[in-house]
Amino acid sequence: xxxxxxxxxxxxxxxxxxxxxxxxxxxxxxxxxxxxxxxxxxxxxxxxxxxxxxxxxxxxxxxxxxxxxxxxxxxxxxxxxxxxxxxxxxxxxxxxxxxxxxxxxxxxxxxxxxxxxxxxxxxxxxxxxxxxxxxxxxxxxxxxxxxxxxxxxxxxxxxxxxxxxxxxxxxxxxxxxxxxxxxxxxxxxxxxxxxxxxxxxxxxxxxxxxxxxxxxxxxxxxxxxxxxxxxxxxxxxxxxxxxxxxxxxxxxxxxxxxxxxxxxxxxxxxxxxxxxxxxxxxxxxxxxxxxxxxxxxxxxxxxxxxxxxxxxxxxxxxxxxxxxxxxxxxxxxxxxxxxxxxxxxxxxxxxxxxxxxxxxxx
Amino acid sequence: xxxxxxxxxxxxxxxxxxxxxxxxxxxxxxxxxxxxxxxxxxxxxxxxxxxxxxxxxxxxxxxxxxxxxxxxxxxxxxxxxxxxxxxxxxxxxxxxxxxxxxxxxxxxxxxxxxxxxxxxxxxxxxxxxxxxxxxxxxxxxxxxxxxxxxxxxxxxxxxxxxxxxxxxxxxxxxxxxxxxxxxxxxxxxxxxxxxxxxxxxxxxxxxxxxxxxxxxxxxxxxxxxxxxxxxxxxxxxxxxxxxxxxxxxxxxxxxxxxxxxxxxxxxxxxxxxxxxxxxxxxxxxxxxxxxxxxxxxxxxxx
Numbered sequence: 001x002x003x004x005x006x007x008x009x010x011x012x013x014x015x016x017x018x019x020x021x022x023x024x025x026x027x028x029x030x031x032x033x034x035x036x037x038x039x040x041x042x043x044x045x046x047x048x049x050x051x052x053x054x055x056x057x058x059x060x061x062x063x064x065x066x067x068x069x070x071x072x073x074x075x076x077x078x079x080x081x082x083x084x085x086x087x088x089x090x091x092x093x094x095x096x097x098x099x100x101x102x103x104x105x106x107x108x109x110x111x112x113x114x115x116x117x118x119x120x121x122x123x124x125x126x127x128x129x130x131x132x133x134x135x136x137x138x139x140x141x142x143x144x145x146x147x148x149x150x151x152x153x154x155x156x157x158x159x160x161x162x163x164x165x166x167x168x169x170x171x172x173x174x175x176x177x178x179x180x181x182x183x184x185x186x187x188x189x190x191x192x193x194x195x196x197x198x199x200x201x202x203x204x205x206x207x208x209x210x211x212x213x214x215x216x217x218x219x220x221x222x223x224x225x226x227x228x229x230x231x232x233x234x235x236x237x238x239x240x241x242x243x244x245x246x247x248x249x250x251x252x253x254x255x256x257x258x259x260x261x262x263x264x265x266x267x268x269x270x271x272x273x274x275x276x277x278x279x280x281x282x283x284x285x286x287x288x289x290x291x292x293x294x295x296x297x298x299x300x301x302x303x304x305x306x307x308x309x310x311x312x313x314x315x316x317x318x319x320x321x322x323x324x325x326x327x328x329x330x331x332x333x334x335x336x337x338x339x340x341x342x343x344x345x346x347x348x349x350x351x352x353x354x355x356x357x358x359x360x361x362x
Numbered sequence: 363x364x365x366x367x368x369x370x371x372x373x374x375x376x377x378x379x380x381x382x383x384x385x386x387x388x389x390x391x392x393x394x395x396x397x398x399x400x401x402x403x404x405x406x407x408x409x410x411x412x413x414x415x416x417x418x419x420x421x422x423x424x425x426x427x428x429x430x431x432x433x434x435x436x437x438x439x440x441x442x443x444x445x446x447x448x449x450x451x452x453x454x455x456x457x458x459x460x461x462x463x464x465x466x467x468x469x470x471x472x473x474x475x476x477x478x479x480x481x482x483x484x485x486x487x488x489x490x491x492x493x494x495x496x497x498x499x500x501x502x503x504x505x506x507x508x509x510x511x512x513x514x515x516x517x518x519x520x521x522x523x524x525x526x527x528x529x530x531x532x533x534x535x536x537x538x539x540x541x542x543x544x545x546x547x548x549x550x551x552x553x554x555x556x557x558x559x560x561x562x563x564x565x566x567x568x569x570x571x572x573x574x575x576x577x578x579x580x581x582x583x584x585x586x587x588x589x590x591x592x593x594x595x596x597x598x599x600x601x602x603x604x605x606x607x608x609x610x611x612x613x614x615x616x617x618x619x620x621x622x623x624x625x626x627x628x629x630x631x632x633x634x635x636x637x638x639x640x641x642x643x644x645x646x647x648x649x650x651x652x653x654x655x656x657x658x659x660x661x662x663x664x
Contacts, residue, residue, distance in 0.1 A: 056556050089553035093575040102571070103561035139521030150561070312499075 005214070007064070007190035008053060008158055013062035015048060015214075022048045025062070031186045038200040039239070042209035047162055049211070053192065054083050054160050059193070067157050071261045077106070079158075082151025086167035087161040088143040096146050097131040103154050105116040110129035112192040113155075123181070142174045148183070161193040165200060172345065177203060198238055202226070210234050228268075231361035235282045235352050241316055242349045243282045244326050247356060250279035257281075260322040265298050266349030283308055283315065289345035290334070297345020305340040309356040394412045412436065412632035419628050435629035439637055443630055445617045446606070452634055454607065455614030459593060459641075461524050462610055466531035468589045471581065474536055478543025479569055483555050493544070500537035508601055515602065522604030530602050531592050539584055546580040547573065580654050611638050 008030040022045050030036050038046040051057040053064060053344035055076035064072050070078045088313040090099050097118055122128045124146045135143055142163055151159055164180070165173040181204055183193055195201055201208050202222045209219045210233075213321045218230045235243050248257025255262040262281065289297040303319040303326070315330045318343060328344055336342065353362040381387075407424050412435050414428040441451040448454075480486070481493055511530060512521060520526035550573065558568045599610040609617070615638045619631045 051556075054556075054560060056559060076556075076560045083557065083560045085553040085557060087553050089551065089557035091554065091558070102558075102563070106567060147557075150557070177600055193391065246470075295412055338442075340370035 004023055005032065006030060007034065007067060008192065009063075009065040010049070010053070011065065013049070013052060013064065014060045015045075015052060015057065016060045022214050023052070023059070026214070027111070028209065028216065028219070029205075030190060030192065033190055035184050035191045035193065035204055035278040036191065037205035037208045038211060039196070039198065039201040039208050039237075041196055043213075044211040045214040046196075046211050050160050050162055050192060050194045053079075053158075054081055054253045055079050055303055058321065070216045077103070081158045081160055082154050082156040083162065083337045084144070084147045084151055084164045084165050085158040088135070088147045088167070090143055090150075092135055095132050095134055096127065096138070096149075096181050099135065099146055099225055100150050100153050101149065107154075110290040114341075117155070118149075119152045121149045124152065124186070125149050129341055136154070140177060142166050144168065144176060144241045145179075146206040148180075152187075157190060158191055159191040161191065161195075164184060164193075165195070165197070173200075180204065196200065200242065202238075210237060210289060227350075229282075230361050232280060232282065232354045235354070235361075239284055239286075241285050241327050243352070244283050244321075246281050246322065246326075247284075248279060248281065249276070250274070250353065250362065255279060255281050255348075258322045260301070262299055262346065262348050262351070264348045264351075264353065266347070267351065267353065268349070269353075274362050280354045280356050280359070282352040282354065284344060284350070285329040287347065288327060288328045290330050290342065294343050297346065299345055301344050303342050303344055305336050305338055307338065317342070331345070363521055389655055406428065406435060408632045408636060412629050412636060416625075416627065416629060423641055427520050432629075434626070434636070436633040438627075439618070439634035443618055443627075444633070445614065445621065448606070450613060452614055452618070452637055454613035455609055456637075458524065458608055459611040462527050462531065462599075463589065463592050465528045466592050467534070469528065470532040470535040470539055470588055471584050473532065474539030474584070475543045475574075475577075475581070476569065477536070478545075480565075481540070481544045481570070482547040482550075483552075484485055484565060493540075496537050500541070503528045504534065504597065508597075512601065521602065526605075527598060527610070529656070530598050531588075531595070534593070535588055539588070542584055542587075543577075543580060546577055550576060553580040557655050579652065580647065586645055586649050586652060589645055593641050 006029045008028075010026055010028040013023050013026040013028075014021070016144075026049065028049075034038060038049060038201055040046045048057060052059050053066075055071070055074060055078075059072070062072075063070055066079055066081070076083075091102065094102065100118045100121060101114045104117065104275070109117075119128075122131055125148060127142065127145050127149060130138060130142060130146070135146065138146065144167075153173070161180070165176055170177060177200055178322070180193075184204075195199075205222050207219060208222055208225050210217045210225065212233055218225055218234050220228075225234060225238055229238060232245070236245070246257050246260060247259065248255055250256075253264055255264060294300060301321060303321055305317055305319055306325065307318040309316040309318075311332070313332045313335045315332055317328045317330050317334075317336055319326050321344075328342075330336065354360060355362055403425075410425065410427055411419060413431050413433070414654070415430065415432050415434075418429060439451055441453050442449060443451045477496075481489055499651060511533075515521040515526045515529070518526075519527075520529065554572065558572050563571060594612065596612045598617065599613040602614075603609055603613070615634050618634050
């Protein structure tokens with residue numbers, strides 16, 4: 001494959017602060033126009049990786065290529081990137097217009113051209129009435145829009161977002177999330193987006209890279225990550241409410257944990273031959289059939305309701321399955337109470353089976 | 363009137379009514395008034411004495427206002443009083459002090475602010491060590507460095523001149539000012555600095571266009587700190603100036619007040635002291651709240 005097919009390439013990237021390895025010989029290819037989300041809990045190295053791509057941190061080893069150029073030793077401004085920060089990072093003493101044109105002035109773009117580009121970005125982001133205001137007079141959502149505009153005017157190849165929505169309240173976050181998605185569809189630029197919020201990751205990404213302690217655990221489409229997590233960590237991280245795990249044994253195509261016996265009918269194994277071994281099965285609460293749907297499920301269990309958490313659209317029901325707490329997602333209109341008897345159905349083809357020791361998907 | 367009676371009789375609601383003449387208030391304000399009187403009294407005596415004639419001073423009532431107001435002591439202190447053979451009063455000292463003050467303040471603040479900015483945002487190899495060394499400098503008593511400094515200035519050929527004293531003030535102001543600016547700049551969000559780098563601004567671009575406009579308050583604090591500090595300096599003025607015509611105002615004041623020859627002209631002494639204190643006094647009054655911050659910052663210095 002030619003290098004030009006990729007917008008951003010990370011080759012064997014290492015970063016260590018003293019003895020602490022933050023990035024561990026990382027490889028990552030990001031396609032032209034792709035929306036890639038780096039997802040992980042705090043301290044996993046996702047922001048560090050983004051800062052390396054931006055040129056704000058120097059890697060200990062490895063290469064970074066942007067648009068077929070080795071930019072490893074280049075200044076941030078020479079890399080063709082624009083960056084949006086969590087705290088917006090707007091220059092408080094400048095107007096919105098000043099903020100947006102600062103980079104262009106540094107690049108000695110002629111004033112007419114600056115005016116044109118600022119006007120265009122402002123109209124895309126619908127911040128034209130705010131151009132003469134200072135950041136202090138803007139709301140959080142408006143500030144973040146200006147911050148996006150600052151990256152937009154520079155006509156960059158790659159947009160870098162460092163948790164851009166984390167400082168906003170829930171409603172604004174949802175609104176701006178949609179706007180960022182729309183912006184990507186409109187501009188078709190490569191975007192790399194760091195977040196710890198799985199909803200943002202699932203909704204925005206073409207592909208998600210799930211990171212843990214400086215390594216990429218899985219790099220796939222949101223669909224693939226949700227349905228076929230490569231290991232227990234990814235399975236646990238993605239999905240809300242999170243996946244149920246039951247420790248047991250895998251024997252001759254059947255998962256057994258005490259009274260829980262699941263023949264893995266229709267399960268797609270990662271390898272043609274899977275030997276018997278201690279294993280953990282993961283079942284998403286939303287993949288558990290209840291009510292009329294139970295009849296179609298291959299495996300059924302009778303359980304007792306322990307606790308009910310109504311959430312409006314859904315009801316999360318805690319039951320005991322083989323003496324272990326087990327979450328089941330039911331319809332929001334379901335009327336169940338503590339002590340009720342319930343029949344649940346499980347489809348093994350939607351479950352995930354992991355090796356008990358290595359936690360890798362079988 | 364009707365309102366207050368309603369206020370006290372109704373059930374508790376809204377702000378709690380406060381008594382102005384409570385015991386605690388009387389005690390508090392009483393002490394405050396007493397303490398301010400105690401501190402204002404010397405100033406009162408100085409001003410009154412400076413406006414009296416010598417015969418009136420000899421009567422002995424230091425607190426009494428002058429019967430006959432005279433400004434002659436002020437004129438004499440400023441431009442006529444003799445120290446040795448020179449009879450020019452304090453005015454040459456004032457101009458010397460100005461010539462020392464202005465470049466010292468500008469130079470020390472410019473250098474220290476760049477130091478602080480570099481130490482926070484452009485960490486270089488050994489920057490921590492550099493900072494520690496600078497801080498040790500802040501805790502070594504000045505007296506230890508006086509003689510080595512004299513030798514250094516002599517080798518540079520500026521000993522005894524105003525330039526030499528400017529260099530001394532710039533160097534001795536460096537530790538505390540650098541600390542002041544470093545602490546201020548480290549409170550500026552790092553992402554702002556990163557954004558500016560992505561926007562293509564370099565070391566000086568970020569300093570002048572991003573950091574400077576954001577840090578006006580700390581510059582004012584630094585100016586206050588340095589103006590009062592350098593104006594009030596006596597030790598360096600005595601040590602590093604060798605010619606009487608170059609003495610700063612404080613040293614000249616000392617020569618007037620502490621002269622052992624002739625009669626003590628108390629009114630002239632008082633006027634001279636007030637004149638010398640005028641610059642810091644004006645700074646105090648103009649800067650108000652910021653001055654307190656300057657003192658708080660200076661408290662580290664001890």
